[in-house]
Amino acid sequence: MKGISIKDIAKQAGVSPTTVSFVLNGKAKEKRISDQVSKKIQKIAGKLKYKPNQLARGLRTGKTKTIGLIVEDIANSFFATLAKVVEDEADKFGYKVLYGSTEDNTEKAKGLLEVLKYRQVDGYIITPTKNLDKEIEQLQSAGKPIVLVDRYFPQMPSHYVVVDNYKGAYDATAHLAAQGFQKIGIVTTTSDQVQMKDRLDGYADALKDAGITYNKTLVKKLPFDLDKDGSNEEIKKFLKTSKGLDAVFFATNYLGIRGIESIRNLEWQIGKQIGVVCFDDHDIFRLYTPAITCVAQPIQEIGQQLVNILMKELNHPSAALQQVVLPLNLILRPSSQHNG
Amino acid sequence: MKGISIKDIAKQAGVSPTTVSFVLNGKAKEKRISDQVSKKIQKIAGKLKYKPNQLARGLRTGKTKTIGLIVEDIANSFFATLAKVVEDEADKFGYKVLYGSTEDNTEKAKGLLEVLKYRQVDGYIITPTKNLDKEIEQLQSAGKPIVLVDRYFPQMPSHYVVVDNYKGAYDATAHLAAQGFQKIGIVTTTSDQVQMKDRLDGYADALKDAGITYNKTLVKKLPFDLDKDGSNEEIKKFLKTSKGLDAVFFATNYLGIRGIESIRNLEWQIGKQIGVVCFDDHDIFRLYTPAITCVAQPIQEIGQQLVNILMKELNHPSAALQQVVLPLNLILRPSSQHNG
DNA sequence: TTTTAATGTGATATGGATTACAATAATTTT
DNA sequence: AAAATTATTGTAATCCATATCACATTAAAA
Numbered sequence: 001m002k003g004i005s006i007k008d009i010a011k012q013a014g015v016s017p018t019t020v021s022f023v024l025n026g027k028a029k030e031k032r033i034s035d036q037v038s039k040k041i042q043k044i045a046g047k048l049k050y051k052p053n054q055l056a057r058g059l060r061t062g063k064t065k066t067i068g069l070i071v072e073d074i075a076n077s078f079f080a081t082l083a084k085v086v087e088d089e090a091d092k093f094g095y096k097v098l099y100g101s102t103e104d105n106t107e108k109a110k111g112l113l114e115v116l117k118y119r120q121v122d123g124y125i126i127t128p129t130k131n132l133d134k135e136i137e138q139l140q141s142a143g144k145p146i147v148l149v150d151r152y153f154p155q156m157p158s159h160y161v162v163v164d165n166y167k168g169a170y171d172a173t174a175h176l177a178a179q180g181f182q183k184i185g186i187v188t189t190t191s192d193q194v195q196m197k198d199r200l201d202g203y204a205d206a207l208k209d210a211g212i213t214y215n216k217t218l219v220k221k222l223p224f225d226l227d228k229d230g231s232n233e234e235i236k237k238f239l240k241t242s243k244g245l246d247a248v249f250f251a252t253n254y255l256g257i258r259g260i261e262s263i264r265n266l267e268w269q270i271g272k273q274i275g276v277v278c279f280d281d282h283d284i285f286r287l288y289t290p291a292i293t294c295v296a297q298p299i300q301e302i303g304q305q306l307v308n309i310l311m312k313e314l315n316h317p318s319a320a321l322q323q324v325v326l327p328l329n330l331i332l333r334p335s336s337q338h339n340g
Numbered sequence: 341m342k343g344i345s346i347k348d349i350a351k352q353a354g355v356s357p358t359t360v361s362f363v364l365n366g367k368a369k370e371k372r373i374s375d376q377v378s379k380k381i382q383k384i385a386g387k388l389k390y391k392p393n394q395l396a397r398g399l400r401t402g403k404t405k406t407i408g409l410i411v412e413d414i415a416n417s418f419f420a421t422l423a424k425v426v427e428d429e430a431d432k433f434g435y436k437v438l439y440g441s442t443e444d445n446t447e448k449a450k451g452l453l454e455v456l457k458y459r460q461v462d463g464y465i466i467t468p469t470k471n472l473d474k475e476i477e478q479l480q481s482a483g484k485p486i487v488l489v490d491r492y493f494p495q496m497p498s499h500y501v502v503v504d505n506y507k508g509a510y511d512a513t514a515h516l517a518a519q520g521f522q523k524i525g526i527v528t529t530t531s532d533q534v535q536m537k538d539r540l541d542g543y544a545d546a547l548k549d550a551g552i553t554y555n556k557t558l559v560k561k562l563p564f565d566l567d568k569d570g571s572n573e574e575i576k577k578f579l580k581t582s583k584g585l586d587a588v589f590f591a592t593n594y595l596g597i598r599g600i601e602s603i604r605n606l607e608w609q610i611g612k613q614i615g616v617v618c619f620d621d622h623d624i625f626r627l628y629t630p631a632i633t634c635v636a637q638p639i640q641e642i643g644q645q646l647v648n649i650l651m652k653e654l655n656h657p658s659a660a661l662q663q664v665v666l667p668l669n670l671i672l673r674p675s676s677q678h679n680g
Numbered sequence: 681t682t683t684t685a686a687t688g689t690g691a692t693a694t695g696g697a698t699t700a701c702a703a704t705a706a707t708t709t710t
Numbered sequence: 711a712a713a714a715t716t717a718t719t720g721t722a723a724t725c726c727a728t729a730t731c732a733c734a735t736t737a738a739a740a
Binding site (some may be wrong): 357359371373374396398399401 | 717718719720721724725726727736
């Protein structure tokens with residue numbers, strides 16, 4: 001029932017707890033513990049299957065070997081997959097993960113940060129919400145390593161791993177234009193954070209470069225917390241009232257999923273009546289008929305980079321900012337073929 | 341940088357740490373601390389924004405206010421959604437969640453249990469793998485509350501929250517039969533754990549009750565760790581070589597997703613050439629053309645029950661076993677309409 | 681031979697909260 | 711007025727690992 005403590009080992013080995021601690025923490029050489037004693041302690045620890053009490057160790061050292069993962073929504077396939085990668089990678093370093101979803105709500109995010117803070121996680125991987133920069137800066141200046149993901153604050157120095165949202169959106173839109181679509185709309189979120197802003201900019205610039213005039217009425221913004229049915233209504237209304245609209249770019253995976261549903265409700269033929277491209281891949285996009293062209297994020301790579309950067313910062317904090325922008329992959333499928 | 345400790349409050353209030361502890365833990369009355377002192381302490385604690393150090397508290401009390409969540413695969417939408425519900429529910433009680441994925445691998449599961457154990461989580465929610473019963477029993481007899489989910493060990497007493505797999509599979513299969521399908525196959529996993537066994541039994545009994553002979557060659561079992569491409573090959577082979585097969589029941593959501601992909605690769609028309617029903621709902625099933633009939637799990641309810649039972653056991657351990665079997669909901673869609 | 685240095689290990693304080701027990705002051709009882 | 715209660719609060723031990731400093735012993739250097 002009770003755990004084996006360092007004292008138990010010390011008693012059995014006939015040495016002091018200090019010596020045991022040194023040996024088990026690999027400081028035997030440094031602290032000049034004799035090989036004899038060292039081996040004896042190792043052996044006893046092995047026999048008793050000693051596992052250090054992480055609470056006690058954490059209390060003393062201030063390190064909990066735990067990282068906090070704050071995502072927008074763990075139920076979203078992108079973040080769920082990311083969580084899995086992060087879990088696996090962190091495990092390689094002996095770290096566990098405490099997670100939380102913000103629902104894109106700043107108050108909820110602040111709450112999560114606070115809980116994680118007084119649970120003393122060693123470092124954070126955060127998908128920040130709007131206005132979370134102050135809290136993040138506070139943590140940073142308290143010496144806590146933080147790596148942002150999916151988005152960041154342009155005016156605030158920080159480590160981050162993001163994707164090239166601008167280019168992704170640009171490529172997606174340019175592709176639609178190249179296919180001959182003329183009136184290309186975008187369904188995005190009301191968020192004015194950098195990742196959405198970049199996507200919108202990419203969309204706008206691609207239009208411009210294709211000689212198509214940017215038309216404000218073809219930009220539909222939906223709030224994150226609008227539910228499925230509400231979104232569907234809004235999207236349907238947008239599609240119906242945008243006369244001549246022949247293609248849409250959905251700026252997130254869940255908007256894409258809702259978009260497909262809306263288009264289906266309207267009984268429009270994707271590919272024939274309306275071209276579709278979506279940001280972020282998803283099983284649905286691959287399997288839908290017709291399959292949906294998308295801009296795929298390298299989730300595996302994102303997760304690995306996140307954890308690697310965090311571990312580096314935990315072990316050898318450096319002044320240099322690690323800012324990674326990963327390329328996206330435009331996957332062509334029938335949904336964006338004109339007259340397909 | 342440093343946190344506010346109980347000592348800081350004690351100093352400011354001019355009392356001992358003991359008194360502060362009593363007051364902040366709501367034991368003021370019980371320990372007969374005067375209202376005056378009590379209020380003063382509360383006020384100071386509020387002003388300093390005191391947050392107890394969970395490590396220290398955990399070390400002393402043995403309670404970490406953390407629960408371990410072990411799922412099969414956090415990237416799977418069912419488990420991801422469940423994780424979110426569990427997170428939200430646990431939060432209501434002030435608990436945080438440490439999670440891990442087993443990949444249906446017993447060794448990995450054992451590793452997770454061990455890590456969670458020496459991290460001293462207070463309780464567990466576990467999707468057990470095969471042969472994990474011994475480890476679970478050990479934890480139970482060490483007094484750790486455990487609630488199993490999705491599956492359990494029939495010969496081992498434990499708390500659990502599962503769904504009525506037998507009836508779900510029965511209803512799904514019976515529905516196919518009622519629609520006039522004659523040669524109904526099932527694609528399931530090689531797992532012989534109870535949830536899969538029940539699904540297979542439900543399938544078999546429904547066939548029998550419909551006067552259809554159970555045909556062993558119409559049962560295709562795939563190992564969990566077979567990758568997407570491998571599964572697709574196997575499923576295609578199965579579909580092609582089962583002469584006269586006119587409907588399939590996929591026993592898990594990921595098998596269903598792969599099944600749809602396989603059928604699509606074969607260029608068969610779901611609904612027309614082959615009826616399809618799947619266990620577990622998914623965005624894809626709702627949106628696919630034709631939409632896929634499925635047996636939907638009440639994820640919200642599952643998560644709530646899990647956390648509620650766990651909290652009850654954490655606070656007032658009882659001898660009674662909480663064993664919840666939730667009903668499933670057969671959602672009819674075009675994929676299972678004969679000649680549809 | 682004496683001093684200095686190296687070697688190997690232990691005693692103790694620390695981190696922060698909880699709790700068994702002790703202690704003091706205030707009140708009531710006899 | 712002395713004794714017995716009761717009301718309030720404090721002291722110190724505890725959970726366990728770790729870091730600092732100290733100490734004893736032996737070997738090397740002066």
